[in-house]
Amino acid sequence: MNILVLNAGSSSLKYQLIEMPSERVKCIGIVERIGMNDAIFTHEKGSQEYSEVLPILNHEIGLKKIAKTLMDDKIGVINSVDEIEAVGHRVVHGGNKFSKTVIVNREVKDNIRELFDLAPLHNPANLTGIEIAETIFTSAKQIAIFDTAFHQTMPKKAYQFAIPNMYLHQHHIRAYGFHGTSHKYVSEKATEFLNKKTSKIITIHLGNGCSMAAIKDGKTIDTSMGFGPMNGLIMGTRSGDIDPSVIFFLMKKFDKNVEEINKLLQKESGMLGLTGHSDLREISEKAANGDENCKNALQLAAYRIQKFIGSFVAALNGIDAIVFTAGIGENSDLMRKLTCDNLDFLGIDLDAKKNKIRSKEIREIQKENAKVKILVIPTNEEIEIAKQSYQVLK
Template sequence: MDRDQVLVLNAGSSSLKYQVVGPDGSVAVKGSVDRLTGEDDHARALAKVTEDLRRAGVDDERLVAVGHRIVHGGPRLTTPTVADDDVLKAVRNAVPLAPLHNPPALAALEAAMSWLDDVPHVVVMDTGFFADLPDHAATYAIDRDLARRHDVRRYGAHGISHEYVAARAAAHLGRDDLRLVTLHLGNGASAAAIDAGRPVDTSMGLTPLEGLVMGSRAGDLDPGILVHLARHEGLGTDALEDLLHHHSGITGLTGRSDFRDLEAGLEDGDDACRLAWGVYCHRVRKYVGAYHAALGGADAVVFTAGVGENSARLRADALAGLARLGIEVDAARNEADSKAVRAISTDTSAVVVLVVPTDEELAIADATRAVLHRGAS
C-alpha cells in the first residue's frame, strides 16, 4: 500500500482540527474536537481523531507524514521543518510569545509523534510568512539592545492563511504583481499588506495580541493603559495577561464571545453591541487605509476566515466611506450566498474587493509535502 496521504493537525486554544489530504488535494476525512480546556485534552483528543480516521477507512499505513500548525516559531524557527528535539525546544521556548496557542500545539505534536512514530512530523509556523518583513516594519522603536537581548520584533501570525489567500487572489485575477490588503477575520483577526506575494507589513506583533479587535483580545491599545491599571488597580503581569487574552475585544465590550451573537445583539438594538461593532469596523477600516498607503496603492482587498467569509454586513460596514480610496462594495454581490472565490466590488471600483475562502489545512499539507520532497532530492 502506497503512503500518499498527509494528516494535518491544527491545534487551537480550545479545539483540534484535522484533515487527511491526498496528493491531489482531495480530503479523505476532516473534522474537529471542540471545547478542549487544557493541554492534556489535546493529547487525549488524538484518541478521538484516531477513532474518526478508522471509521472513515483511513489506514495509518497510508500516511506519508503529519503536518502541524504552530502559531509561533520564535526568532529562529521560520520555515516548515521536520520535528526533532531542537524543533520541540524552539516551540517550547516560544510559549511566552503565544501562551494560548503554543502549549496545546506542543501537546498535540508530542502526542502525535508518540502515536505515529514511523512517519515524519512537519511543523509549519504561522509566523513563517512574515519572517522576512522589511526591517522598518518589523522593528519596534524601543531600546535596541534590550530588544536584541529578548528577540523583540514584529513576528505576525495567520501567515499560513494570508499567504494562501494571496496566492488564490493572484490566480483569480490572473496577476502575480498584485498589491493586496488581506484581512483574516475570525475569533483571532489580523491584516497584512502584501506586494507581489511578499509581506510588507502585518498587524499582529511580537505576540498575537496586537492589531485588529478580536473575539477576546483588544488589539492595538496604548501600553500606558497597562501601566495605569498596574499602578491603580493593582494588577500584576498574570492578571494583565489574562485581561488581554480573555476579557478584552468583543467579549470585553459586550460580554458576548461569539461574533454571531454580536450581530444578533446589533439586530436587537443592544447599545453595547452597537458600540463594539463600530469599534471593530473602525479598526479594520483604519488598517485598510494604512496598508493602502504602505503599498503605494492597493489593487485588491481580500476578506477571509470565518467572519470575513460569512458576514456580509461586516464587509460592507468595514469598507463604508472608502470610495475616495477607490474602494466600492456592490451590495448585491456582497450579499450573494457563495463559497467560491468572488469579487464583491462594483464594476467601477478601482480596487477589487474579494472574498477568498481560506484553507490552512491544505496549505499545511502542501508545505509538508514540499519538505518531504526537499529531503528526498
C-alpha cells in the first residue's frame, strides 16, 4: 500500500511516499516559501536529488507540483495518483475531540476548523492540506493524525488548570501536549528494546521545539507542553515556562499589547533571546569558545529538563529509561551530558565515551551498572503517521 505522508505548514509542504507495511520510503521532499515567487522545491529519490526555485503562490500549486513530480518519468515513483491509497496528514491540535487517528469526513473537517483558535498557526494550514489533497488524490482515503492524540490518556489531575471549572467544561482550556507522534514512536521503540511487560519511560524530544512526556505502560500520564506548544522546556525561540505575572508586568511597564507579548514569547525568547542565536550548534560552539551568554543558556536549558525529569519520576513512581530524540536530542552529546549531570541519585549515570558515539540506530549510553537506561532513539514521525494510517485502513 502506498501512503503519502503530508505535513502542511503555513508556508511549507513536507512529504514522503511510504510503502506499507514494509515501511520502505520511496521518496521524500519539501516545498518551502509557499506564497513567494522564489519558492524552493526539493525532491529526493534514493541517491537522486532534484531542486528547483520557482513561483509557488499557494498550497494548491505546491501540492500539484508534488503530484506531478511523483509521476515524473525520471525522478518519479508512481505512474498515476490512483496508486496512492491513502494520504496521512499531520494535524497539530485535536483538542478534546480526537484521541485517535481518523478517516477524514465532513464532520472531521468541521471539528478541525472549530479548533483553529487553539492552533491558529497550524490547524488552518493542516486543513488546507487535507482539502487540496482531496481534489488531487481522489482515489485515496484522507487520514488525520493528531499531535495531541497520544497525550489524551493523561489523567485529569495532570491536564486541568487551577482556574474556574467553567473554562475547562465550556471552553476546553486544559493541557493537551504536543509532539505526540514523536513521543509515541520512540516510546514504543523503547518498550520493545527494554522487552518488559510494564515500563516507566521519560521521552525527551529536543529540536527547535522541545517537549517531554512521562509514559507508563505505553500511555502518557503527563507532558511538559500544555494548552499550546509554548510552555515547558526552553526552546529555540520559545520561552518555555514563565511566571504569568511577568506577562502582566511587561504589558504595563512597557505598554505592550497581546500580539507583542505573543511575538516576544514565541519568536524572540528561548535560546534566541538568551544568546542572539537559535541554532544549538552555533550556541555550543560559541560556548566552547568562552561566550558567557551561550554557556549560561545551555545550563538553563539543561536545568529545565532536569526539573521535569525529577517531577516525572515522581509522577511515574520510578523510572526504567529516559529517551533522547529529535534533532538536538539525537545529535548533541553536549545537551545529553548537561541533562544527565548530577542525576546519579535517580540512577541516571551517563557513560561519556558511549555518549560521543554517533549512530542512526537505537543505542544505550549509560554506564554498565546504571539502574536507569539512557537511550538515544532516532524519531521518525513520517513512519509513525504511515503506520497509523495503515492501521486505520486495515
